[in-house]
Amino acid sequence: MNYSYATQKNKKEHFIPTMEINKKLGTKKMYSFFLATVFIALEALVIALLYFYLYEYRIGQEFDRDIVFWDMASPRFVNYSIFFVISSIIYIYFMYRYKIFRFRSQSGLADEIFKVAKAYSVSLLITIGVSFLLKYTDLSRIVIASYWIAAIISSSIVRSIKRFIYIKLAKEGILSKNVVIVGAGKFGKSLMEELSTYKYLGYHIIGFVDDNEQDDFEQYKNLGPISKLNEILKNNLIEEIIITIPSERELVNKLITDLRKLDINIKIIPDLYNLVMSTVQIGNINSLPVVTLVKTPMRGLGLFAKRIMDIIAASILIIFISPIYVLTAIAIKLDSKGSIIYKQQRIGRNGKTFSMLKFRSMVSDADVLLKKLKNKNEIDGIAFKMKDDPRITKVGKFIRKYSIDELPQLFNVLIGNMSLVGPRPPLPHEVERYGDWEWRRLEVLPGITGLWQVSGRSDLSFQQWMSLDIYYIENWSIAFDIKILMKTIPVVLKGEGAY
Incomplete structure (x- = not known):
């Protein structure tokens, strides 16, 4: 590329912004510093009040009388105060180490809360060790454990409020x-x-x-x-x-x-x-900088939160739609011969095979008939789709249109070989024809619904499926999952693009 800046003469210029610009910049920095100080002080005040309230409540129960926590003559109060001061100093150290003291955040809220929890956990463990060395062994385990949980929750609330205020100010251009x-x-x-x-x-x-x-x-x-x-x-x-x-x-x-x-x-x-269109982490080995390739943002605390969401949501849905299970089972049995549930071998995360559950929507010898219909595939690529598929039963046509046949996969979600949201699990013969690019779909758990399902369903080409799935993998977040789930509802109710 011909960039003109590089070919200019090396002029000695001093680029001094105007006094007005310097003044505005200084004001913005002072405002940000002030707000950061306010929220740090607020967090410290809330934590201190919680800690000494727990102390007062526990000691009051122990001696069956009211205790005033500011009674400095009490040896127990002194011990508890020393414990609090030491843990607070260590927490402040980790707060600066993890860079969670600024008003302007450098990461998402979930990541910041995770760092807060980690900072409190490590600081309390170190302080407990120091207390044993100093022979302060009359500390209540209930107070310490309660303080640990309460501190994380209250700090998370304060930081959520800070994040809300910051986003409002940032959108208005103030910060x-x-x-x-x-x-x-x-x-x-x-x-x-x-x-x-x-x-x-x-x-x-x-x-x-x-x-x-x-x-x-x-x-x-x-x-x-x-x-x-x-x-x-x-x-x-x-x-x-x-x-x-x-x-x-x-x-x-x-x-x-x-x-x-x-x-x-x-x-x-x-x-x-x-390298690859993917996420990377910057780190080092001793003094050497290192770039680590990360397959997907779906890891760590986010992956744990996704799994918890899957378990809770799948359990609630199974209970809520149980009448639909019963009615569908009866309709399938009356309509055609064969089992109610169809177990199909699919390829899951990292190429592992599992049995995906579906309500049977085809005749019992559908797999045999597929070989005769291969030349009637209506989409490009290695997957098979046909609008007027003769293998589909009358009931099957209805339950496929409204995705009722997919409902048993909620049990796959509970087992752990599927997720609510993710790429659809491919068939073994499809994976055999995958290239390196398509294989990326197998880096995460497959899902019941996904980005391509809410972007056209079966009306999309195979290449579009792949592109949307890989986009989802590389840009995943809990919010993205929720957005896809919300979009799935109207798509399923309309029954568009499904056959």
């Missing part, structure tokens, strides 16, 4: 971070979409600079070529620059050299798309 994107290629456009999707990150994109792009990108303004970046910085309140053209090393080095004299954060998006 959002003004950013300019350098480069509007594949990386730059993907970044702009990412920052606009996740509002909690608090970025306000002023625009982008690029030598090869002439038009605006969606709602984002093209500010001109990269050579005008210095002028843009002089005349606008910019707090961060994100460079998305890492392959242009000469240009990146020039930008960093010129911009590092400014009080502006500079970030570079590494060229990782050529």
